[in-house]
Amino acid sequence: MKPGLIAHATRNVPRYTSYPTAPHFRDAIASADYGALLAALPGDTRLSVYLHVPFCREICHYCGCHTKAARRPEPVAAYAALLRREIALVASRLPERLPVVHIHWGGGTPSLLAAADFAATVRLLRERLAVDPKAEHAIELDPRTVGEELVASLAAAGVNRASLGVQDFNETVQRAIGRIQPFATVANVVARLRSVGIGAINLDLMYGLPHQTVADVARTADLAASLSPGRIALFGYAHVPWMKTHQRLIDAAALPGAIARMEQAEAAAQQLEAAGYIRIGIDHFARRDDPLAIAAATGSLRRNFQGYTTDPADALIGLGASAIGRLPRTYVQNAPDIGGWRRAIEGGRLPVVRGKHLCREDLARAEIIERIMCEFAVDADAIFRAHGLDPAGLAGSLAALDPLRRDGLVTIEGLRLHIPAPMRAFARLVASAFDAYLNQGAARHSVAV
Incomplete structure (x- = not known):
């Protein structure tokens, strides 16, 4: 690899699941402001709903999510009750029962909700919103x-897509990241x-994990x-111990370097393509008949906080502590701490x-x-x-792109920009040239590749 490419690969840039990125959400938006924005949504607005459950049984060393360990069921049950109250608050501000075209549960481990709590929350969503x-x-x-009871409750609630965290099947790597998970465990869950x-x-x-090799x-x-999953995501591990202190449990000396990371990503990509998967964006793969592959082929692929998606919604409603929402001209974020989130809801406030x-330029x-x-090409002028x-x-932006060119x-x-196929791993870096906020503040990001 050319030395110049190594220098580019090790630059720190955002993942661009939004723009502006979350560190630049600095406008003070009060409950009343958000309520007014919800009330102003047109009656034909299609909604996407994201529900965040910030609990796991234990925290994996590599985790970059907003979550915490919960070893007792009571905190999770209390959270679920508040989540339903938040749904009611949001629905009461909307002009009518707007159509919902996409629901996504994230975390954390949202399946830690008891079956009854999960069912009650979905039922309330359907009562207060017009879920398609x-x-x-x-x-x-x-x-x-994931056990048989959970799988049955998911099916009963109408869940039709499941995303399983695998990371790596090598036991040495699993021990280094604090997540022992044999292949048989994953295979059994897929079958269930x-x-x-x-x-x-x-x-x-994931690639770029401690002790991980190309093999x-x-x-x-x-x-x-x-x-034979419909989709496979291949994410580069983001070592950000200054943000996620539990990542200090990972031996930084055991992490692969820039060249090794790129070799790992390419080796995995080649294996997946040989198995019949199509590359989607910078880190997804899908079977040809999967909606994600079809969206990529037809130019309708989108990118949001869940990554690459077929979600066609006009607005995203974020529910739960730290959840982010997107209205036509505004991003909003809930209180990141459960205490602050709880106090607002108990006080009847969004x-x-x-x-x-x-603004227009944003x-x-x-x-x-x-x-x-999404497309590795753009007519910025148009x-x-x-x-x-x-x-x-x-x-x-053109000046910032010159060294990349x-x-x-x-x-x-x-x-008019185009990223050659061999260089698509650098798409985040190319995108960063158009980020007017990148050099404002002290936000730190993961490496580009």
Whole structure:
């Protein structure tokens, strides 16, 4: 690998699941402000609902999620009751029962909710919002916590997609990250889900983990593909111990370097492609008949806080502590601490504490970044003009792209950009050239590749 590419690969840039990114949600948005924004949504607004459950039985060393360990059921049950109260608060602010086209449960481990609490929460969603019978209803699962009773309760609640955290099947790597999870455990869960009709399965893998080798990643990819999931995500481990202190349990000296990380990612990608999967964006793979692959082929692929998605919603409602929502021109975020979130709900207030009102330039740059991340090509000039902006305002972005162009990471004709196929792993870096907030503040991010 050229030394210049190594330097680019080790730069720290956001993952761009939103723009502006969460560290720049600095506008103070009060409950009344959010309520007014909800009330102003048109009656035909399609909603996506994200429910955050910030609890796990134990915290894996690599985890970058907003979660905490809960070894007793009482805190989780109390949280579920408050989550239902938040749903009622949000619904009471909406102009009517708006259609819901997508539901996603994340965490943490949302399946730690008792079956009765999970069913009651879904039932309330259906009562207060108009959930489309064809809506995708997805949940993130820890395979180590999935039994027959849970699988039955998920099917009864209408869950139709499950995402299983795998990371790596090598026992040495699993011990280093604090998550022992044999292949047989995952295979059994996949079989149980399919037995009750939950056939849309995602598996999440990781590269860049401690003691992980190219052979480990390739073997894990092979085993994952052998289960025939519709989608496989391949994420690079983000070592951010300054943000997630439990990551200090990982021996930084055991982490692979930039070259090894890229070799791991490419080895896994080649194995998955050989097994019939199509590359989607920078870190997803899907079977040709999966909706994600179809969206990528037809230019309708989108990217949000859950990563690459087919979610067609016009607005995202975030529920739960730290959850982020997106209205047409505003991001909002709930109180990140459970205590602050609880006090707001108990006081009858929507628990938002901050966000970001988006100007025309924010919207234009967000569209440019999303197209780069989804299609590896964009006509930035056309997008700026469509938003009523002078493309001359992109001069700084072009200057930032010049060193990437010189090293072959991107081709540029006027304001038309294209990332060559061998360089698509660097898409986040190309996108960062259009981030007007990147150098504001002291936010730190993970490496580009």
